[in-house]
Amino acid sequence: MRWDELDELLRAALSKEVAEGAKGLSGLEERVVRELARRSTHQRFWTRVRDFFTRPTPRWALAGALAALLIGFALGRLTAPPALPQWSPNLFVIAAPGARSVAVVGDFSAWQPIPLSDPDGDGIWMASIPLPPGRYEYAFIVDGKWVGQDPLADEYLRTFGEYVSVRYIGGGRADLSS
């Protein structure tokens, strides 16, 4: 093949390639603009997310806090141990003006003293103790002295000459809620 023939063939091949490439170039500008717009939108989303946490509007702050509160309560409910049935607060109260220390002992504490308090100093000492339904024997200890007769008791027992009060929790008249 002669050099001029080869040159002609190469020109024809290049012309063909350019013509085909020109097809791919059509709409290029539009595609570039669209891509830039998409990227711009993408960026704005993350900017908005960042702004949401760093500069929340009052409405979103309140909504977020309420959502966190609900999630917190839900988690608390899920992770809490199952509630014991029907535990209700029971008020143990005794008038002991001038006493230095008052406690209640009973089946519910394995007869260990539970201190009563008299925050306003009026001589009325009290403690609220949550208990499940049942029959409980108890007594007060006022300045170290056994006081076994509680006027709020359902009944009394005498044990070796000392009174012990009895309450039926869950239906007795002394089942007082604090």
Place this chain on the structure above:
Amino acid sequence: MRIFLLSLLLISLAGSALPQAILPSAASPPSPEEVLQFLGGMGFTPGFTAALSTALLSGFKTGRATTTVTFLLLRDLAQIPREEAEEILEIIRYALSQGFIVDTGLTASSMMNEVRKLLALGRSGEEISRVLGLRLAFLLATRNVLLGHGLLPPSTPSPEAPLTPADRLILELAWALGDFILWEGGSPEDPRFLGYVRGRLNRLATLGVCPLDMAQEVSAALSPNILAEIVRFVFQP
């Protein structure tokens, strides 16, 4: 605003702990190993310590005793003469070996709570042993007589057996009988006896402490003769 958000978040986290906080608080109970370790240091003979340990472990496993009250009891008994403490604990061990509940936790009267009450009242170990021996006799008599009259489902007493509703019924009935005879100064012929026992059983059943159906059935079947039979069994020579 960020502070406001953070505050509410903290409140919500605090709220998550609320369900736990409103439940009755209780320190974590001692482990069986801790109880047995304390028992091992009380200076009893190895044979008695081993027998009591076995009985207590069965009790913890089946629900006839709790580690909390047992630990408190042992701590108290460590303060009185060892022979008196051993006598008290031997009664409790025997009761456990017969499959009786000796401790209901902190929810009712029972052998262990009775001992702690009497110690709180300043009674001697000898007096406590006497009362506890009678409580054991009431438990045995109540079960035998009720079984004899077909008022309880037949069973073989065992410390290893799972607790049944009848076990709690026997405890509550025996305790009611004991309270009337020991502390109310009543006699088996007292016309108030049957009413006292029935009333208490029904009340406990209503509260859900005893199985309602079984308690009502036994309560209706009780008679002055059955009660007198139980008391005779207790005080037989």
